[in-house]
Amino acid sequence: MTTDKTGLEEGLELSPTFDAAGLVTAVATDAATGELLMVAHMNDEALAKTIASGEAHYYSRSRRKLWRKGEESGHTQRVVEIRVDCDQDAVWLRVEQTGPGACHTGRRSCFYRAVPLGQSGEVRLEFRDADRAFDPKAAYSK
Secondary structure, eight states: OOOSHHHHHHOSSOOOOOOTTSOEEEEEEETTTOOEEEEEEEOHHHHHHHHHHSBOEEEETTTTEEEETTTTTSOOEEEEEEEEOTTSSEEEEEEEEOSSOSSTTSSSSSOOEEOOSSOOSSOOOEEOSOOOSSOHHHHTOO
16 A cells, blocks of 8 residues: 555555545546536445446445445446546546436435625525435435
8 A cells, every 4th residue: 555645646556545534535426427416435345346346335424334326216326437636535436327316315416505605794505406306205215
């Protein structure tokens, strides 16, 4: 495992820099459109399973368990490409999203609210591209 800066930034060895909780941030985008779908976390097992299977696996901090995207909803993510950032503390998954959405709220993307710029004081979020693509109660009732 490479730990020196030059090895991490310029080497060819996969050496993810996991945080104190043993996690690395994972960003998933639509491989065809580039749309940002979700941000999650991976532990070493989730990353290894994703690489081996070509299906996105993540680690849930709230449930404290490994999960495969779509295991309940059927809305899976087939991984087309995985990239790591310069110091290997973030992972980018380019995926083919199966099903109408990636977000557990029923939307295509988890990023359906915007922070308006140029405001001070209390800032209120604005909905953007927030229509539900599926019924989350039906998808996650299994």
